[in-house]
Amino acid sequence: MSEDYAKFIDGARKLSETIYEWVYENQPVIILxxxxxxxxxxxAIISKTLYRAGVRFHARILRRLEASELERASSSGRMTILCDMGSGYLSLLSKYSWNGGLAILDHHKPELFEAPSNSIHINPHLYGLDGVSEISGSGVAYIVSKGFSRVECKDLxxxxxxxxxxxxxxxxxxxSLRGVNKLIVKEAEGEGYLTVQRDLLLPGRESRPIHIALASLVNPFIPGLSGDEDACISFLSKLGISLKESGRWRTLSDLSKEEKQMLFNELLRYLAENSYPTSILRDLIGTVYILQKERRFSYMRDAREYASLLNACSRMGLYGLALTIAMGDRGDDTIAKAESTYIDYRRKISSYIRTILSEPGRIISMGKFYLLKCLDLVEEDLLSVVTSIITESYLADRGLPVIALSGASSGEVKVSARLPRSSKVQNMDLGLVMRRAASRVGGEGGGHSVAAGAYIAKGKVEDFIAALVEEMG
Ligand SMILES: [Mn+2]
Structure with a gap:
């Protein structure tokens, strides 16, 4: 284990001992x-850990740290734990008093500002680690859980x-995952909770009929196949891949190595024939993480699929459902609701992508970046995923940031910014660019160097774009 990882894990554990004391003294704990x-x-990790420790809590999922939520939490006098957010808003958090204690468990780049008094701030960046690729917010939460010495949490x-x-x-x-993430993978493998394989990364590779899996593929988005089950059936049949085996639908995990290879080659040929970049398939083969304790054919069996399911429920506004699943509810009604939400979600995304690609004027080249205009099209909670897909599937080869706009429920404009994985733009920190450009027009922004966002006033869009051009210069 590298020295930096050890330092971070040690440091986080020590701090979590203090959190452990505070949560008992200031119940019920508020988790945001x-x-x-x-x-x-x-x-879910923190909630389950507190539950097992016998600590009462209220957990809430938020779109962002809103003043009203902070007001409510701080004035309650309870211990408050922020999960996967907070580090970028230290000055905002410092405006409130945290008598019951505040714990910020995050991996976003911290704002250069002192953490509020009476708070504990755990973030890999403070230990020289990279929060974009080496550990996530749930990784930080897991390390903190492990610091609760009397609670068993290896399954988390x-x-x-x-x-x-x-x-x-x-x-x-x-x-594949690296850094502290890789250590956590090894741990979960060692305990029998996880296996790791290499395969085609189609959604539902363990859970759905192969033609549906192919049609469900939205990232990368394959025009003519994504969202069209009939087209996928004929695509597969032409290849001679049989869809059923002894009366049961076959899943991707049932296909032979040769069949998978043939399918991949045919997708490449199909893209080339239709003049789409074949590079979008580069990320279609990779490392699969399989949750051994989840039922076969369930969405939670494949970790990537599990994440997509949580995301879908959340983006469709069903935060409670997403949290219930992550907390381990596997009741029939819960699963059925989550699955139908997931299907609706994918349908919606496919239709947005089709619209964006077919209507002229949706994607505009601004020289240093691409502007994606979705103001009248995409709701705010779906904007970031649509932006990611457009960035990775269509504009990846250009290597420039993509900045997307949509209307927000607050009456403001939501901005989502993405840098393609393949980008050659050096020293670009989209989080910083978003924060600066937004604050110049009275808005609020931040995030990671490759994925960031902002909220700005409706009348400030032109000014914001001008500020972006300057900040990127
Ligand atoms: Mn995160």
């Missing part, structure tokens, strides 16, 4: 978690892996 798969996994390691994949930290060779 970010509304993506990582934030939900982190919230898989949630840390789900969270890391949700945050797209699988950027090592063959789309």
């Amino acid at each position: 978690g970010h509304n993506d798969a990582d934030g939900i996994s982190a919230t 390691a898989v949630l840390a892996i789900v969270g890391a994949l949700g945050d797209m930290q699988d950027i090592d060779v063959g789309r």
